[in-house]
Amino acid sequence: MENSNSHKLNEASQAFMEEKPRCGRPPEMEECVRRERILEAACKVLQKHGYHGASMDKVAECSGMSKRTLYKMFPSKLELFQILIRERLFDVKPQVAPDAMTAEEELSTLLIDLACTILRPDRISLIRAIIAESSESGYVREIMAALEAGGEDNALEAWLQAYCRQQGYSNTNVRLWGKMLFGMTVGDFLLQALGCATQAPTCETIRHHTGVAVQIFLAGVQGVKPKG
Template identity: 85%
Template sequence: MEECVRRERILEAACKVLQKHGYHGASMDKVAECSGMSKRTLYKMFPSKLELFQILIRERLFDVKPQVASDARTPEEELSSLLVDLARTILRPDRISLIRAIIAETSESENVREIIAALETGGEDNALEAWLQAYCRQQGYPVTNVRFLGKMLFGMTVGDFVLQTLGCATEAPTCEAIHYQTDVAVRIFLAGLRSLPLGD
């Protein structure tokens, strides 16, 4: 079995173990058993339980790589398609289950709180921030506040969809609702961005 296949199998198993047992109840023994791998193999690839779960959370929730649709013609269409693709990735049932498991653990586990605090929204290669930075440069807007703008736009769209999905009071948003809300949010956001005085 190739190393990348073994690695993916271990991460899948770690995800299942975290969801079933929580961080404190998760152990390298349980992950090894669930993955069908030996503990020796597990420790060769992931030297500690903390590192294993850091990598799992980073790769599954933070290092997502959404794409702009190839048929997008305007900045609004580009940004909307990027956010819709990001929403599709994060709203997958396996990712939502992982988010639920993490939320349940943050009040109980200092390690999980530290993992989340150490990670940036969107990961090291944040496609949303990169798009906003390029757009601001192209339009002649200052780019010092791109992180703030990215978080604001994420909250208006993907963050809201995640809350809707996690909440018991409402159903998960439909594809049509995601497209509509994202399109409206993007138009409002870009119009507001254009109206800001330079330097804000």
């Protein structure tokens, strides 16, 4: 009987030792997860309160993080919202389909991917908040101007730059062409989404509209005399 009880006691003790680590402090959250949670909270706070009404206290509360953690990753409110706007709206990385065989297919798939990214509901909500705030907030206008001025890494402009070099358009104003093409495609969908459109355009609508716009654009490019 004593041996049996002793055996059971040893088993219980061993089980306790095996389970004990699970009762301790949970592992710390990965830094990238904390960062993403803070940015997500900042986005919600901006949409609800505007830039002036937003505060690091509100972001900390919304994210479930301490202010100490918040300030460790983002030294100021201005820097936090600069990073938020840049990453959500400016650091968009559209991709060209790997099986694209022609310039028309490459450009179309790039623009379609760009449209599908920008037209996501969370991005549209952020754009609405920025538009509503920018008319009254000099800080938000300064953020947007600074980010636009530094927006050299643009996938659409990079594609156009390579295409123009290949076609002999060495002195082309690629930034102007990029804005024109963006307005014909993604910009048009964006205006609809921000305006009175009752529903988002379907993937089929985006593909068709973009395909037609790219055909018109490239046909027009062929009619422009290359500058040496």
